[in-house]
Amino acid sequence: MRVARRDAAVRAAVEQGLLGADSPIVGLLDVTGIRESAARLRAAFDEVTAPGTPVLHAFAVKATPLVPVLRLLREEGIGAEVASPGELALARAAGLPPERTVLDSPAKTPAELREALALGIAVNADNPQELDRIDALMRSAPSRSPLGIRVNPQVGAGAIEALSTATATSKFGVALRDEGAREWVVRAYTERPWLSRLHAHTGSQGVPLSLMAEGVAETYRLAEEINRRIGRPQIDTIDIGGGLPVNFASDVTTPTYAEYARTLKETVPGLLDGRYGLVTEFGRSLLAKHGTVVARVEYAKSAGGRPVAVTHAGVQVATRTVYVPGAWPLRIAAYDAEGSPKEGPEVVQDVAGPACFAGDLLAQAYSLPLLAQGDYAAALDTGAYYFAHHYAYNSLARPGVYGFVPDGGGGTAFATVREAQTVEEIVAESGGAHADGLTTLRAPERR
């Protein structure tokens, strides 16, 4: 179904002129698929939690920071996890209420903390110094914000070091197994009756379900210990973070939310028995498989005997893949000039981007029907952390992003999510208003 919707959308994008010689790259979002993933997430946790358990699924805005996406997820009952003033502004622009918003960044300024507490947004303190700042704010004005501390259960790394948040030396949260740390956390709660949440985010791409569940279990055991020591259920909500990995190797969704929820049920049954509310913070797993970057093949050439398709999608939309291709391989699909899936024998070729450095390759030595000039190359599973994460190398423009649904009559309807960036906007963002700023700045003449 998903593949059929995608194929229809690529063809319709060409027919309707969203894609073509003058707009050679777009990002496409499968609205039906996003709604389905949101529904599966809700159903998975409904299945394993005691009836009436409050569960907030807060989408990690950093995965796809686009206002219409946040609004769509809001309609599907999903809140927002934000980690910067910009992300908070996006969530508010999408209409997310404070009670469905969670602030988690590791470097919150006093002004950000004051704003969050004034709005009543949930905040997870990353470290003792941040908790000091929250103490001062709580003394000056009471807040309805649910407040917690982020801990790092230090359960170990996954397959991608840069994305492993629960290593011994991770920069996030209070490292629980460090000397004195656990005792400090327990005391922090004992001394602050308003600390009612506990947070950990241990998973990410490359982290197996069992290790994610181990991080959650460690967090749960700490909450139990704190509540026992205080003698009442002061911690009433556990925020288990996000991090469900995504299968970038095929169109199959695996692991599923249902599998993860069942793993939690087996590993940490007490977490789901109704004594604790839950917050989740999934990002990549909600959006990745519903996004596609489609780029026109400007030129098809050959070098050293290998065919090279020079397309308009490269490092600016697939930064991780281009710089760390071993950890972030993408599947590429070939479409012809009309936007139909390309047939024909597979040929080993490079799919290159438009940027001026040799490593700007979406895929290297990749087998697919030979791409010709005017065809399209589609980078699949790019709905999270790809085209919404523009990297302004070579001042390449941010592509337009469009959401699509089948129109009921065999065609596809599109809605604009984000317009393509214009060259005028690029100039404005690049200091265009300050063109003589440097030439008029002079050190005093030396005598």
Ligand SMILES: *Cc1c(COP(=O)(O)O)cnc(C)c1O
């Ligand atoms: C990035 C992040 C998430 C989302 O991670 P995914 O791997 O996209 O699910 C959730 N919580 C926190 C604190 C994060 O930093």
